[in-house]
Amino acid sequence: MNVKISLPDGSVREYPQGVKGSEIASSISEGLARVSLAIEVNGEVWDLSRPITTDASIKILTWNDKSGKTTFWHSSAHLLAEALEALYPGVKFGTGPAIENGFYYDVDLNGKPFGDDDLAAVEAKMKELAKHDSQYVRKDVSKADALKYFTEKGDPYKIEIINGLEDGKITFYQQGGFTDLCIGPHIPNTGFIKAVKLLNVAGAYWRNNENNKMLTRIYGITFPKAKELEEYLHLIEEAKKRDHRKLGKELELFAFSERVGMGLPLWLPKGTILRERLEQFMRKAQIKAGYDPVVTPHIGSKALYVTSGHYEKYGKDSFQPIHTPDEGEEFLLKPMNCPHHCEIYRTKPRSYRDLPVRLAEFGTVYRYEQSGELHGLTRVRGFTQDDAHIFCRPDQVKEEFVKVIDLVLHVFKSLGFENYTAQVSLRDPENKAKYIGEDSAWEKAEAAIQEAADERGLSTVAVKGEAAFYGPKLDFMVKDALGRQWQLGTIQVDYNLPIRFELEYVGSDNQKHTPVMIHRAPFGSLERFVAVLIEHCAGNFPLWLAPDQIAVLPISERFNDYAKLVYEKLKEQDIRGLLDDRDEKIGRKIRDAETKKIPFMLIVGEKEAGDQMVAVRKHGQGDQGSVPLEEFVNRFRIECSAPV
RNA sequence: GCCGAGGUAGCUCAGGGGUAGAGCAGCUGAUUCGUAAUCAGCAGGUCGUGGGUUCAAUUCCCAUCCUCGGCUCCA
Numbered sequence: 074m075n076v077k078i079s080l081p082d083g084s085v086r087e088y089p090q091g092v093k094g095s096e097i098a099s100s101i102s103e104g105l106a107r108v109s110l111a112i113e114v115n116g117e118v119w120d121l122s123r124p125i126t127t128d129a130s131i132k133i134l135t136w137n138d139k140s141g142k143t144t145f146w147h148s149s150a151h152l153l154a155e156a157l158e159a160l161y162p163g164v165k166f167g168t169g170p171a172i173e174n175g176f177y178y179d180v181d182l183n184g185k186p187f188g189d190d191d192l193a194a195v196e197a198k199m200k201e202l203a204k205h206d207s208q209y210v211r212k213d214v215s216k217a218d219a220l221k222y223f224t225e226k227g228d229p230y231k232i233e234i235i236n237g238l239e240d241g242k243i244t245f246y247q248q249g250g251f252t253d254l255c256i257g258p259h260i261p262n263t264g265f266i267k268a269v270k271l272l273n274v275a276g277a278y279w280r281n282n283e284n285n286k287m288l289t290r291i292y293g294i295t296f297p298k299a300k301e302l303e304e305y306l307h308l309i310e311e312a313k314k315r316d317h318r319k320l321g322k323e324l325e326l327f328a329f330s331e332r333v334g335m336g337l338p339l340w341l342p343k344g345t346i347l348r349e350r351l352e353q354f355m356r357k358a359q360i361k362a363g364y365d366p367v368v369t370p371h372i373g374s375k376a377l378y379v380t381s382g383h384y385e386k387y388g389k390d391s392f393q394p395i396h397t398p399d400e401g402e403e404f405l406l407k408p409m410n411c412p413h414h415c416e417i418y419r420t421k422p423r424s425y426r427d428l429p430v431r432l433a434e435f436g437t438v439y440r441y442e443q444s445g446e447l448h449g450l451t452r453v454r455g456f457t458q459d460d461a462h463i464f465c466r467p468d469q470v471k472e473e474f475v476k477v478i479d480l481v482l483h484v485f486k487s488l489g490f491e492n493y494t495a496q497v498s499l500r501d502p503e504n505k506a507k508y509i510g511e512d513s514a515w516e517k518a519e520a521a522i523q524e525a526a527d528e529r530g531l532s533t534v535a536v537k538g539e540a541a542f543y544g545p546k547l548d549f550m551v552k553d554a555l556g557r558q559w560q561l562g563t564i565q566v567d568y569n570l571p572i573r574f575e576l577e578y579v580g581s582d583n584q585k586h587t588p589v590m591i592h593r594a595p596f597g598s599l600e601r602f603v604a605v606l607i608e609h610c611a612g613n614f615p616l617w618l619a620p621d622q623i624a625v626l627p628i629s630e631r632f633n634d635y636a637k638l639v640y641e642k643l644k645e646q647d648i649r650g651l652l653d654d655r656d657e658k659i660g661r662k663i664r665d666a667e668t669k670k671i672p673f674m675l676i677v678g679e680k681e682a683g684d685q686m687v688a689v690r691k692h693g694q695g696d697q698g699s700v701p702l703e704e705f706v707n708r709f710r711i712e713c714s715a716p717v
Numbered sequence: 718g719c720c721g722a723g724g725u726a727g728c729u730c731a732g733g734g735g736u737a738g739a740g741c742a743g744c745u746g747a748u749u750c751g752u753a754a755u756c757a758g759c760a761g762g763u764c765g766u767g768g769g770u771u772c773a774a775u776u777c778c779c780a781u782c783c784u785c786g787g788c789u790c791c792a
């Protein structure tokens with residue numbers, strides 16, 4: 074009996090029942106057979122050695138397919154485990170999945186320290202074992218047999234996993250002398266793994282729970298060709314050059330000081346220009362969108378945060394209250410602006426006609442972040458949010474939310490962020506105790522967010538358990554140079570805080586009603602936004618943001634006077650920059666200006682000094698020819714306009 | 718906070734039980750130059766901090782602080 078196999082190109086071929094993926098690949102072409110890693114059967118990824126018994130549509134998976142890579146890396150994790158078992162008898166295994174770039178395996182080395190030298194040894198063992206071309210063999214096992222195997226082997230983590238599995242659906246995979254509990258699929262044999270690099274060691278809690286034992290997580294990556302590994306490592310090196318911590322130092326944008334305290338950024342003059350440009354851009358956009366700027370203090374009475382619920386939720390693990398010496402009052406460093414804004418709302422009675430009230434503040438907040446969490450400007454203990462709170466009637470929620478989405482998208486577009494993820498962050502339904510407020514309020518809020526996102530045609534991913542404790546969010550996530558994902562913009566619907574703060578307005582029915590609050594921050598925090606922006610443009614800021622826009626470079630000291638004149642004229646036109654009148658050759662001055670990523674270099678010498686000319690050189694683009702100074706200023710103005 | 722790796726001149730890094738070295742930056746002098754590094758000289762460090770071992774510690778040990786890679790967390 075035959076089975077009908079449809080291929081991705083739409084063609085259908087017949088094969089004997091029980092045909093294997095590898096046989097189908099061979100029948101298509103020997104070339105394909107050589108590079109095929111796995112097969113997709115009716116949307117499910119299978120081993121190439123698994124018999125196909127029914128009609129199916131298939132796709133042969135190679136390194137060029139995402140699931141081909143995933144399979145490859147998952148099999149590599151097994152190879153890592155095999156190497157570990159060979160070198161560390163008695164090692165216990167947690168889980169070892171493929172990840173976006175490579176794979177890891179969590180292992181329990183019985184408290185044995187595992188460092189970089191060990192990493193190199195294991196890597197060498199993996200390379201050796203890969204050459205054995207050991208096949209990955211799939212085996213169905215009963216739950217009882219599976220438990221028996223790992224009980225005898227003494228692997229408590231595998232036993233824990235098996236206990237949660239259904240009998241009849243348990244499979245083992247074995248390659249060489251190593252057997253693992255695994256649903257597969259895998260590549261045909263270890264020989265496909267030609268290049269291996271173990272990247273780093275990290276601690277990871279068993280089952281991601283910090284109350285569990287910390288296992289040793291070993292990260293690695295493998296490739297079918299040595300050259301691809303080289304390319305990958307080169308790519309990582311390139312990405313590191315964009316790291317905002319490196320560029321922040323090189324371009325003198327920000328710094329940290331142990332004496333000031335960890336996670337407390339110092340904005341240097343050039344970084345401050347960048348930051349203030351962004352603030353100004355946002356201020357304008359917000360005025361246009363009907364926001365009223367407000368200012369509130371950096372500390373607030375503890376009672377304020379008890380009311381809001383922040384104290385109960387975060388108080389004990391946070392910066393401790395500040396006490397006044399005589400009265401014994403308690404204040405908290407402001408961790409959030411919303412309670413203050415609620416109090417501004419309360420300063421006078423509000424009518425339904427007044428709503429929405431939109432209060433905006435570049436509010437600096439302080440939060441205790443665990444020391445291990447701090448990371449450049451993306452995770453700090455003191456930062457400024459481009460925060461605002463919109464107080465509106467229930468019937469205005471959707472419209473207001475949509476307007477905020479537009480604002481966020483405008484910001485992203487203006488700064489060239491195209492690759493973002495819009496994440497609907499929902500409550501964890503399994504763990505409602507983590508949140509405040511009634512179910513009905515949550516349901517309303519979650520629905521409002523999804524509706525607003527849909528109305529703007531935003532493609533979103535919903536993630537449970539990511540909501541704030543007072544309400545669900547729409548978060549805009551962007552990746553940094555090294556692929557780490559960060560939350561930038563956020564919009565949150567909140568039915569809870571207005572109740573806690575007893576906010577009200579008088580409706581058209583002359584009755585008192587509770588407004589709805591929308592918390593929102595398009596940048597998120599200036600610090601994190603700048604960090605991601607630096608990495609996004611690799612320090613080559615758009616002209617309107619660049620701390621130094623021009624460098625005036627006299628050919629020699631003889632032209633310093635003219636250069637100074639040019640520099641002063643540009644300064645009068647609010648063009649930022651520097652005059653490099655050092656006693657250096659022009660090549661040197663150009664090199665330094667290029668290194669500093671200054672957008673325009675104006676070179677002036679004998680040819681220019683006579684008739685008010687400047688020789689224009691653009692960063693990364695070279696000589697642009699000479700123009701009259703006036704003309705340069707005009708062209709500059711056009712190019713420099715900030716987005717509106 | 719947890720696991721692992723590090724901290725040597727302003728920066729990037731080498732070294733290693735007998736009180737330290739390079740390149741760049743800095744300073745001084747020479748040079749006056751046309752599109753990515755002019756030459757020479759000088760100066761610069763309680764080798765993160767505190768203890769311990771030792772005749773002797775920057776080097777070995779312990780603690781601590783900070784940084785880096787992850788984990789957990791992220792109002």
